Amino acid sequence: MEFANPFDAPGRWYKGNLHTHTTESDGRRSPEEAMRLYREAGYDFLAITDHGKVTDIGSRAPDDLLLLLGVEFDGDQSDVGDSYHIVGFGLAKADKLPPEMTAPAAIEWIRAHGGEAVVAHPYWSGLVVSDLAKCREALGVEVFNTTCHLMLGKGHSSVIWDDLLARRMRAWGLAVDDCHGDADATTARVIVKAQKLSREAIMAALRRGLFYSSYGPQFEGISLAGDVLTVRTSPVIEINFVGQGRRGDHLDARPGEFLTEASYKLSGHELYIRVECRDAAGCWAWSNPVIWR
Numbered sequence: 001m002e003f004a005n006p007f008d009a010p011g012r013w014y015k016g017n018l019h020t021h022t023t024e025s026d027g028r029r030s031p032e033e034a035m036r037l038y039r040e041a042g043y044d045f046l047a048i049t050d051h052g053k054v055t056d057i058g059s060r061a062p063d064d065l066l067l068l069l070g071v072e073f074d075g076d077q078s079d080v081g082d083s084y085h086i087v088g089f090g091l092a093k094a095d096k097l098p099p100e101m102t103a104p105a106a107i108e109w110i111r112a113h114g115g116e117a118v119v120a121h122p123y124w125s126g127l128v129v130s131d132l133a134k135c136r137e138a139l140g141v142e143v144f145n146t147t148c149h150l151m152l153g154k155g156h157s158s159v160i161w162d163d164l165l166a167r168r169m170r171a172w173g174l175a176v177d178d179c180h181g182d183a184d185a186t187t188a189r190v191i192v193k194a195q196k197l198s199r200e201a202i203m204a205a206l207r208r209g210l211f212y213s214s215y216g217p218q219f220e221g222i223s224l225a226g227d228v229l230t231v232r233t234s235p236v237i238e239i240n241f242v243g244q245g246r247r248g249d250h251l252d253a254r255p256g257e258f259l260t261e262a263s264y265k266l267s268g269h270e271l272y273i274r275v276e277c278r279d280a281a282g283c284w285a286w287s288n289p290v291i292w293r
Helices: 031-040 103-112 129-135 146-152 158-166 199-208
Strands: 012-017 045-048 066-077 083-091 116-119 140-145 172-176 189-194 211-214 219-225 228-236 238-242 248-252 259-265 272-278 284-287
Touching (some): 012 066, 031 045, 066 103, 066 199, 083 129, 083 199, 103 116, 103 129, 116 199, 129 158, 140 146, 140 158, 172 211, 172 284, 189 199, 219 284, 228 238, 228 272, 248 259
Parallel strands (some): 012 045, 116 140
Antiparallel strands (some): 189 211, 211 284, 219 228, 272 284
């Protein structure tokens, strides 16, 4: 059994957004404006992921904001007729992109250039599990995408994520903004536990799953004592322990009250358990799978 627990890892917490567009593709802000907006909102790192190109900021990033080079690959037809979007971040350098790529080839290119790939907005893209099965080398999927939530109400992809996890495909879940304009900015984030604010440290923590995702609540602690998994959160009205099939549990706060802690006793038959919570505003946070067999 594995237990990827960022609360036990050394280091400190850093907040970042890993899917951002600028005027270099179809965003409304210049790279400088986007970086300033996220820094003023308290973000520590930001990936610029313009469509079809690696936007090279050079030395224009603020001293107190870590910029990760990134890209969004569009195209490659899925099994039901829509297209994949693959987001890459943490690239070692800006490089020219090949003209056309399949989703697996895009993931391979991103990893060969020092980054990691994530399947973007799978619910919005209409992807099915056969599509995701072709992306086994991706770091994970976007469990929440602010733009897709505001555009079509298709920002949540946790069911697709669970389908992958139940098939023993290791995948982390990331909440991102996919920022293009105003309403979809500085909302979602990944909260990463890393040794320091550097490309190498942040990418190492992301690869290990030492983070949680949110667009509202906070996780305050996760611990395992024997066969009891306990989570502490900011005040929320719902906490779910989610495993494959019928494994897991659901807890609601009483009317007018809040939950800040919940526990789940493992049965021994869970392939994985992840934790999610919802606050009174209807916003969610997700842990990565903290138990893996």
